[in-house]
Every structure is written in structure tokens, then in C-alpha cells.
Amino acid sequence: MSETISVGLGERAYDIHVGSGVLKRAGELLAPLAKGVVPVVTDSHVADIHLSGLLAGLRQAGLDARAIVMPPGEVSKSFAGLERLSGALLDMEIDRKGLVIALGGGVIGDLTGFAAGVLKRGVGFAQIPTTLLAQVDSSVGGKTAINAVQGKNLVGLFHQPRIVIADTALLKTLPRRELLAGYAEVVKYGALGDAQFFEWLEVNGVKALQGDEPAMVQAVAHSCRMKAAIVARDERETGERALLNLGHTFGHALEAATGYGDRLVHGEGVAIGMALAFQLSVRLGLCPGQDADRFIRHLKAAGLPNAIADIPGPRPGAGELIRHMAHDKKVTDGKLTFILLHGLGRAFITRDVPLEAVKSVLAD
Numbered sequence: 001m002s003e004t005i006s007v008g009l010g011e012r013a014y015d016i017h018v019g020s021g022v023l024k025r026a027g028e029l030l031a032p033l034a035k036g037v038v039p040v041v042t043d044s045h046v047a048d049i050h051l052s053g054l055l056a057g058l059r060q061a062g063l064d065a066r067a068i069v070m071p072p073g074e075v076s077k078s079f080a081g082l083e084r085l086s087g088a089l090l091d092m093e094i095d096r097k098g099l100v101i102a103l104g105g106g107v108i109g110d111l112t113g114f115a116a117g118v119l120k121r122g123v124g125f126a127q128i129p130t131t132l133l134a135q136v137d138s139s140v141g142g143k144t145a146i147n148a149v150q151g152k153n154l155v156g157l158f159h160q161p162r163i164v165i166a167d168t169a170l171l172k173t174l175p176r177r178e179l180l181a182g183y184a185e186v187v188k189y190g191a192l193g194d195a196q197f198f199e200w201l202e203v204n205g206v207k208a209l210q211g212d213e214p215a216m217v218q219a220v221a222h223s224c225r226m227k228a229a230i231v232a233r234d235e236r237e238t239g240e241r242a243l244l245n246l247g248h249t250f251g252h253a254l255e256a257a258t259g260y261g262d263r264l265v266h267g268e269g270v271a272i273g274m275a276l277a278f279q280l281s282v283r284l285g286l287c288p289g290q291d292a293d294r295f296i297r298h299l300k301a302a303g304l305p306n307a308i309a310d311i312p313g314p315r316p317g318a319g320e321l322i323r324h325m326a327h328d329k330k331v332t333d334g335k336l337t338f339i340l341l342h343g344l345g346r347a348f349i350t351r352d353v354p355l356e357a358v359k360s361v362l363a364d
């Protein structure tokens with residue numbers, strides 16, 4: 001039950017190994033890419049559960065694997081986190097031609113990828129994603145970053161990993177809320193470009209979330225295939241890759257308005273954001289209402305939030321949300337970029353959206 005997907009990026013091409021139990025092969029897969037000491041960067045939650053097994057496997061393959069454990073959460077994706085991690089990596093005397101391993105969710109992947117990208121002018125790194133979000137999204141495509149006080153992910157670079165190992169068995173220990181948040185990104189692939197996959201998710205998605213291993217492997221593998229294809233065509237997001245931001249303009253504004261805290265995690269913001277993108281598309285006469293209804297029905301079936309009213313606490317106002325959107329990275333020449341839909345599986349990029357329509361959808 002495993003699959004290998006290639007990301008076709010010429011000399012920066014790499015493979016994504018997806019499967020249940022595929023981590024057992026980490027030593028064999030990573031040994032040809034490593035040189036000298038092999039740092040394994042993780043956070044303390046993941047370290048408690050999954051680190052010792054990986055270290056043992058790597059050492060069995062003859063690798064000099066050494067752990068670096070960071071505090072969990074966004075706090076590590078910071079200048080202070082970068083300084084601490086860089087210091088630890090340099091103290092270990094990493095080889096310029098060596099390999100740094102990121103074992104964790106999107107936070108560890110983004111931070112480690114960025115540190116690897118800037119240390120010694122670029123060291124190779126491997127992604128071993130342990131959250132569903134990281135397996136289907138952040139570990140693939142080479143976007144790495146830390147946060148600045150001015151906003152999330154504002155200090156970063158493109159640095160492709162040399163390999164991705166996505167073991168779906170690791171998801172069994174993930175808190176339910178994190179699993180669901182990652183599922184929002186899975187649904188996103190169906191919504192943006194593959195109506196057939198969306199249909200498959202309507203039948204199998206909930207099963208995957210309830211622990212059906214083959215269904216989860218298929219969901220992760222198909223998501224990675226779609227992301228790999230898009231990244232191979234548009235690595236630097238000059239065009240098509242922006243489709244992957246479906247739901248994110250709204251989602252980021254909701255995250256900012258709720259203080260990036262426990263009220264709303266990233267994937268939940270994306271789920272509500274996608275529902276709003278469908279509703280805005282319907283309001284503008286671009287998308288059949290039944291597609292939006294079907295999409296929202298599936299979010300509900302999965303147990304994901306799908307409306308601003310689903311966020312606990314005081315409701316963020318339309319004006320406040322639009323102000324947050326104006327600060328997003330996705331603004332060029334003062335115009336907001338939206339990903340809208342002509343229907344399920346048919347997303348497109350537009351900068352031509354009347355603000356009044358956006359306001360009315362946000363106020364509904």
C-alpha cells in the first residue's frame with residue numbers, strides 16, 4: 001500500500017513516497033542522499049511519539065542521525081526559532097552536501113526548509129510530514145518561511161526538498177481537530193481542479209478520516225499528485241499555482257481577525273474560506289448554486305466548519321476582514337486576487353471582483 005509520485009522539476013526533481021508504514025524504509029531511502037551528520041529536526045510533541053523509531057531506523061542504515069527538538073507551534077517559525085535551529089545545525093557541523101531532515105507538521109517543515117535554504121548558502125533537506133496538512137500540502141512544492149511581526153510567512157524562499165516521505169500511519173496519533181483541518185486541504189484539490197476526485201471524497205473521505213488506511217493513502221497520494229503537477233508547471237507561482245490558494249484570501253483574513261489562536265486553526269479558516277469563495281462565485285453568477293450547496297454539504301459531513309458563524313466567540317465584521325485581506329501577500333497593484341469557481345473542479349484566478357459583492361458575502 002504505497003505509491004511514489006515524482007515532482008518533475010528538472011535538476012531539482014524529487015520523489016514523494018506515500019504509504020502506510022513507509023517510514024520503515026526511511027534509512028534505505030535517505031542514505032543515498034545523506035553525507036556526514038544527519039540532523040533530524042522535530043517538535044517536542046512529535047519527538048515524544050515518533051522520533052525514536054526514526055532515529056533507530058536511520059542508525060541501522062549507518063547514518064549519524066542526531067535530533068534537534070524545537071518547541072511545538074508557530075512560535076518556532078520565528079527569527080528566534082531560526083537562530084536557535086541554525087545554531088544547533090552549525091554546531092553539528094552539517095556538511096554543505098549533506099541532508100537535514102524535517103520530521104513534523106508544516107511548522108517544522110517550513111522552518112527547517114528555510115534554515116536549510118540559507119545555511120551555507122543552501123543545504124539539502126528531506127520532508128517527513130506528520131500532519132495531514134503537511135502530507136498533502138506544505139511538504140510538497142518548496143515554499144519555506146518563517147513569520148515576521150508584520151505577518152505570517154513573510155520571510156522565506158523557495159527551496160525544494162530532495163525527497164518527501166509521507167507515512168499515513170503517523171496520522172493515527174494526530175489530534176482529531178488537526179486531522180480535520182488537514183482534510184480541508186484535501187477537499188481543496190477536488191474543488192479547484194478535479195470534480196471526479198471530489199466525487200470520490202464524497203464517498204470515501206469520511207471513511208479515510210475514520211481510519212480506513214487504503215482510503216487515506218489514496219486521498220494523500222491523489223492530493224500530492226495534483227500538487228506535484230501544478231508545482232512542476234508553475235514552481236514560482238507566476239500563474240496556475242495560485243489556484244492552490246483557493247479559500248486562502250478569506251481564510252487568512254479570518255485567521256488574522258481571530259488572532260491566529262485556538263478559535264480557528266489554518267485548515268478551518270481555509271474550509272470556511274472555500275465556502276465563501278463558492279458563495280461569492282454564485283452571487284456573481286459564475287457558479288451554479290447546487291455546486292456550492294454540494295461543497296458545503298461535504299464540509300458538514302466531514303465535520304468541518306463552513307460559515308463565519310461557526311467560529312466561536314464574537315463574529316469578525318466585514319470591514320475588518322476586508323482590511324486584513326488588503327494586507328495579505330496576495331495583493332498586487334492594490335487589487336485583491338481571488339480564486340473563484342465556475343463549478344466544482346473548475347477554479348480560476350481573478351482580480352476583477354467588486355468589493356461590494358465581497359462585503360455582502362462576508363456580512364451574510
Ligand SMILES: NC(=O)c1ccc[n+]([C@@H]2O[C@H](COP(=O)([O-])OP(=O)(O)OC[C@H]3O[C@@H](n4cnc5c(N)ncnc54)[C@H](O)[C@@H]3O)[C@@H](O)[C@H]2O)c1
Nearest residue numbers: 045072073105106107108130131133134138143170173174
Ligand atoms: N510551505 C507551504 O507550502 C505551506 C502550506 C500550508 C501551510 N503551511 C504552514 O504550515 C503550518 C501549519 O502546519 P500544521 O497544520 O502541520 O501545524 P503544526 O506543524 O503546528 O502541527 C500541528 C500540531 O500537531 C502536532 N503534531 C504533528 N504531527 C503529529 C502527529 N503525527 N501526532 C501527534 N501530534 C502531531 C504538532 O506538534 C503541533 O502541535 C503553518 O505555519 C502554515 O503557514 C505551509
